[in-house]
Amino acid sequence: MTSCLLDLEQQAAELPFEQQRLLISFLQQQLDSGSCINMLEANFTIKPQCPHCHACHIKRHGKPNGRQRYRCHACHKTFMCTINTPFYRMRFLEKWLPYFTCILDSLPIRKSAKRCNISVKTAFKWRHQFLSLPNKVKAQRLSGIVEIDETLFRYSEKGSRTLSRKAHKRGGDCAGRGRKKGDWVAVLVARDRNKQVFDECLDSADSVTLLGLLENKIAADSVVCSDGFLSYLKMTQDMKVEHKILNASHGRRVKEGVFHIQNVNAYHSRLHLWINTFRGVATKYLPNYLGWFRFFEAHDNPNENSILAMQTQLT
Template sequence: MNLVELLQIASSEEKAEGFLRERGVLKTFDSCPFCHAKNIGKIRRNFYKCYKCKKEWSVRKDSILEDLKIPFSKFILAVKLFILEVPAHKSHKELDLAYNTTHKIYTKLRQCIYKFVSKDDQLLSGEVEIDESYFGGKRKGSRGRGAKNKIPVFGILERNGKVKVEIVKDVSAETLLRETIKKVKRGSLIYTDKFKSYDGLVMYGFKHERIDKSVKFANGKVYINGIEGFWSYVKERLLKFHGVSKDNFIYYLKELEFRYNFMDNIDDSLYKCLGGIN
């Protein structure tokens, strides 16, 4: 959806509410969410009531908007600014909202993405590249693999398909093979570099080819340029946040996994996340 169409929808609360309801962000209750009776009705603009148990609920119930006291129109615009990668410290001025409110919206969006991505248990297959990378911390002591004070992240990329990433406790063979088995279909052809933790892939039913990057970066179809390109994509975008805490890093990481996988349909995909948060 382009900005002109979005601004038309955001021009009234009625249109904005309809837009969010169509996408499942706002739920439509056919029965009471408390006692499940069918005898319900709208009593005020944003409230419904059950005439059996006498309880009332807001149109925002069980949605990402339940504890966000902002107009629907501003929420829609905030989602668009998030999609466009406008940081919260800039978008709050465009939205005429407090920074803390805008930051809360962005945090909720990232949490929804995390839940959505975490539910994807479809195995990657075909030709697959795997690699690890390291994020955060200060560059003291050893560099590269085993760098101190950094968060190890394992990545798996299906060529012409999705990428999946996971924070791991270490890059031992046991850890990386376990993650590979969980995410890649047996019989797939896996490309790696010469890192020794990948030595056991064939024993677990995978085909395995390696590239020695100290000699060259590609040998025909044997390369890991795809997953390395993803690492560059992630690191470039993380720079603009000027530091992400370890506690929140997983949400930013999964956001970038999501953006990479759905870059051609990011708007609809994000609203799908928001409509399925429960």
């Protein structure tokens, strides 16, 4: 092996500069593709289980195209470590890590496609396949002081070829007073002082809907802070948790020095500023972008491994 490496080094040194550059690019692609699969395989081997019958007696079953395949002793079906993940049946393995950097940089679709040398269609498909990971990782338990508030995003059918309404010439429909329900989508955000976040797009903001979403998420000894929206009052009464109402219109922004909703409102502000960089987001994909932003908020220095590590939380 050592002699082979020495021969390779000698041959590489004799290559013209352009061919050396191509060789470096090729080796980097191999390293990128290998690190993705290695992490997924390492995660699978921690808790090996057949995705078909859930048996744990698994054995290796060859390496087609250099990727490890497994076979279940119980049902005799074969599979790879990417099954039941967003990476299943995805091609261009060597471009996954470069595309992760596009996600970390919050690049638009076309710029991501150009950087990774893939089609716009592939870049769009990959974005929402990869974003299905952070979309599923939400806080399952909120405790202590929990701030709750909703924010509004304009309803959008961006990218759709069959609109359910007449297209707006510019912006939204300004006819009439107030905000029309059909033109806006409410997003509920619940955030505790440990920076744990649970969010959800709402079809309705009544107390029954809110109770169904948050009843098992908020600890019994928590203190819920919200504005004067009556649905929050009814929800907290049904949950039998302490509730502090902050009515900003009457100048009540803080109670007892610690109870307020300024953290969740600041979260809304950062979320809107970030989503505005995409020049509008289709409503049907909004949950993916909410998960994307939660991922950024939860990691001080996010990297490619952080994205892959989320798969561990889901298995």
